[in-house]
Amino acid sequence: MKLNIGIIGMGFMGRAHSNAWSQLNKFFDTDVEICLKAVACRDKARGEAFAKKWGYESVETDWRAMIARDDIDVVDILTPTYAHKEMAVEAMKAGKHVICEKPCALTWQECHEMAEVAKETGVVTYLNHNYRRVPAVALAKQMIEEGRLGTIYHYCGKYMQEWIMDENFPLTWHLQKEAAGAGPLYDLGSHNVDLARYLVGEPTAVQASLRTIVKERPEASAGAATFSAGESTEGNAKKPVTVDDAAFLILDFENGAIGSMDTSRFAAGRKNFNCFEIYGSKGALCFNLERMNELQYYDMTNDVDHQGYRPILVTEGSHPYVGAWWPQGHIIGYEHTFVHAFYDFVEAVRTGGKMTPDFEDGEKITKVLQAAQISDAEGRKVRIDELK
Numbered sequence: 001m002k003l004n005i006g007i008i009g010m011g012f013m014g015r016a017h018s019n020a021w022s023q024l025n026k027f028f029d030t031d032v033e034i035c036l037k038a039v040a041c042r043d044k045a046r047g048e049a050f051a052k053k054w055g056y057e058s059v060e061t062d063w064r065a066m067i068a069r070d071d072i073d074v075v076d077i078l079t080p081t082y083a084h085k086e087m088a089v090e091a092m093k094a095g096k097h098v099i100c101e102k103p104c105a106l107t108w109q110e111c112h113e114m115a116e117v118a119k120e121t122g123v124v125t126y127l128n129h130n131y132r133r134v135p136a137v138a139l140a141k142q143m144i145e146e147g148r149l150g151t152i153y154h155y156c157g158k159y160m161q162e163w164i165m166d167e168n169f170p171l172t173w174h175l176q177k178e179a180a181g182a183g184p185l186y187d188l189g190s191h192n193v194d195l196a197r198y199l200v201g202e203p204t205a206v207q208a209s210l211r212t213i214v215k216e217r218p219e220a221s222a223g224a225a226t227f228s229a230g231e232s233t234e235g236n237a238k239k240p241v242t243v244d245d246a247a248f249l250i251l252d253f254e255n256g257a258i259g260s261m262d263t264s265r266f267a268a269g270r271k272n273f274n275c276f277e278i279y280g281s282k283g284a285l286c287f288n289l290e291r292m293n294e295l296q297y298y299d300m301t302n303d304v305d306h307q308g309y310r311p312i313l314v315t316e317g318s319h320p321y322v323g324a325w326w327p328q329g330h331i332i333g334y335e336h337t338f339v340h341a342f343y344d345f346v347e348a349v350r351t352g353g354k355m356t357p358d359f360e361d362g363e364k365i366t367k368v369l370q371a372a373q374i375s376d377a378e379g380r381k382v383r384i385d386e387l388k
């Protein structure tokens, strides 16, 4: 079976996704052969340079034209959040399987429409919350399912970065509500809520405080989606920031657990600090993406005189996904999680199986995030089932 991939968008995610498509057949045994068929990019010259670097066969300057092509089987959407729903719906209605970068869409209603069209068309969809497929996170899931933590009391998540603390950082799309939906609440919180749902269960209510720290920023230089520190925005007109810079949530869970989730892009020294602590009646698990090959495990059930957190180095061939790479101790990185996810995706396409998280998960995640926005605005605890 051959799968022809059409990618919409480039940049950081373009490189992470293209790398994963390029590595998949080299490291995972599957009957699916990946072909990098097309890049959709408005700027033909940039698209051609990207296609040449990564080995895509063609460039389309109109994403609709790429979706309409008979020689495209999978549409991989990496655009800013506002464009996700339109592109995903058009691709699914054209019979294409769809991968979409997180966050799923601007509102839970948009996610719901995406999920409904996925059901109607029967295509396979995947919402790229890649951190589920960090081996240490997948091992945590196994250990929780084996009952090693017992009854779960708390999920305490954080996703902290520091990359916009410079008030000269320009007003890119990430800082505009109509393009991004929210700030770190969506960009980072979508990841951590996905992990909370995956590892502990469904949140039922949220209390939240959101804060915008730098209230206006200089406009970006033409086309600056990303910004290298120190790049001058001197003299550019300033415009309001319309999203949160930080969001702090308290969560109630369906299974009785309570917890928290903190996100910020003003957390000095935190480079990509996506972490969780899960506390149960028989022990605890702690994970930190900045040390992604380790899982801290506390086992209350034995040897009370010698208890303590111990680091599990998650590099054994028996650990999830690790066998595809290197012998024990030869650690892997961020980019490998995309290969893991895309392998599972193509296997779901090949077998007609289900891939998660999908757009239904995107709706559930976005309801939690929008409940947080309502909670902050109205100063009260918001039940998720109020959003209907």
Ligand code: SOE
Pocket (backbone or CB within 6 Å): 102, 161, 187, 188, 191, 272
């Ligand atoms: C920026 O916050 C970002 O690139 C997120 O958008 C990604 O989803 C995350 O994996 C790394 O940080």
